Amino acid sequence: PPAALLAALEGALPRRDLEGRRVVVTAGGTREPIDPVRYIGNYSSGKMGHALALAARQRGAQVSLVTTVAAPDHPGLEVQLVETAEEMLAALRPLLADADLLVMAAAVADFRPARREPAKIRREERERLVVELERNVDVLAELVRGQEHLFRLGFAAEDLDLDARARAKLERKGLDAIFANDISQPGIGLGADDNAGVLLFRDGSRAEFERMPKRMLAERLLDAVVPRLPPRRR
Numbered sequence: 001p002p003a004a005l006l007a008a009l010e011g012a013l014p015r016r017d018l019e020g021r022r023v024v025v026t027a028g029g030t031r032e033p034i035d036p037v038r039y040i041g042n043y044s045s046g047k048m049g050h051a052l053a054l055a056a057r058q059r060g061a062q063v064s065l066v067t068t069v070a071a072p073d074h075p076g077l078e079v080q081l082v083e084t085a086e087e088m089l090a091a092l093r094p095l096l097a098d099a100d101l102l103v104m105a106a107a108v109a110d111f112r113p114a115r116r117e118p119a120k121i122r123r124e125e126r127e128r129l130v131v132e133l134e135r136n137v138d139v140l141a142e143l144v145r146g147q148e149h150l151f152r153l154g155f156a157a158e159d160l161d162l163d164a165r166a167r168a169k170l171e172r173k174g175l176d177a178i179f180a181n182d183i184s185q186p187g188i189g190l191g192a193d194d195n196a197g198v199l200l201f202r203d204g205s206r207a208e209f210e211r212m213p214k215r216m217l218a219e220r221l222l223d224a225v226v227p228r229l230p231p232r233r234r
């Protein structure tokens with residue numbers, strides 16, 4: 001067959017560059033309970049993380065998806081549903097010893113109610129309700145230690161100084177790369193179908209991504225990250 005036809009076929013077929021790799025993806029916004037019926041949450045839809053999990057699976061990876069949002073049913077995706085940051089951390093710990101890539105797309109609530117009321121808070125009982133919040137566990141920071149085999153990709157939702165803030169976060173959390181998206185622009189980012197932003201690597205290199213559907217962006221992010229994964233261990 002002519003070379004042009006082969007090239008076209010290759011472009012149409014999914015890349016299998018994650019064959020034999022283990023990928024762990026988090027998705028969705030955590031829900032931090034106030035009482036049995038209420039929680040503190042955020043606008044994350046889980047779409048970016050789910051797109052990344054599916055893309056990694058198609059490329060041949062064994063994928064564990066830890067998500068707060070019901071995930072697409074897909075053969076080969078091992079899905080764990082969680083609610084809080086603590087639950088997400090507990091689900092991730094046993095998965096990471098074996099993993100090659102952690103994609104931390106979840107929007108973890110930065111603050112959680114300092115106390116969970118055991119019974120439903122009743123309207124008649126109060127005129128005003130004050131919920132005290134405390135700083136939540138930093139899931140990524142907790143998972144940094146002793147994981148040299150693991151490439152850690154974080155996400156950052158920023159409204160100002162995108163590059164500088166994302167770079168500082170990458171350093172602070174000891175990440176290998178971070179994808180920063182601009183949440184001040186309408187139609188992209190948290191909850192939206194499209195996304196755009198900049199991917200920063202620890203070595204200082206960066207790549208910009210124009211607005212596109214999250215599934216397409218997931219492919220482009222993996223195109224950039226997969227060649228930088230640590231050598232295969234198996």
Ligand code: CTP
Pocket residue numbers: 085104105106107108109110136137138139140141153154155156157169
């Ligand atoms: N993250 C996390 N645990 C938290 C908060 C964030 O693991 N409690 C992760 C997110 O999943 C993301 C990265 O850290 O991959 C950056 O999240 P972001 O909320 O932007 O960073 P923060 O450290 O919360 O910084 P700030 O809210 O001050 O911008």
